[in-house]
Amino acid sequence: MRKYIGLVLVILLFTSCAKEETLIPDLPVNFSAPLTDPRLSRLSTAGGAVTLTGYGVAGIIIYRRADNAYVAYDRCSTVNPEQKNAVVVDDPNLTATDQVSGAKYSMYDGSPVKAPAKTSLKQYGVTIAGNTLQVTN
Structure with missing residues (x-):
């Protein structure tokens, strides 16, 4: 009987410590624009x-x-990612909210700040070359 209890405890340990994975699909992202592009005007100041x-x-x-x-x-929420719910940036721009689940994410690093979110937003690489901003994965 003790063998079975030990086996159950080991199984629980391994399943509870499993790393949560982001299930956001890997789609190619290649956005590039000059920082003077009107679409990027809100990036002229921090925040x-x-x-x-x-x-x-x-998005x-x-x-x-x-x-x-x-x-x-x-923008795809990590809560029920198969639904492809786009998070919306809150005012002020410190967090973004999944309006379906109520989950919130930090804009500083994409980390979850309000349940039911447990996984950070999928992050892409950003480079600045001269006056051009590029987002890629």
Whole structure:
């Protein structure tokens, strides 16, 4: 009997420690525009965010952090990602909300800040070359 209890405990340990994976599909993302592009005007100051459709699973968010670094995320919520619910940037631009589940994510690093979110938003690479911003994966 003790063998069975030990086996059950080992199985529970391994299943409860399994790494949660983001189930957001890998779609090619290649957005490039000059920083003077009117679509990016809100990125002129720290804390600015823009959303763009037609990229990734549910569009992308580009955010300019307080340290003047740029980050980009897929708008697809990690809660029920098969539904492809696009998160909406809140006012002020500190968080983004999945309006279906109520989950919230930090714009600073994409991490979940309100349940039921457990996994960060999918992040894309951002590079600045001269006056051009590029988002890729």
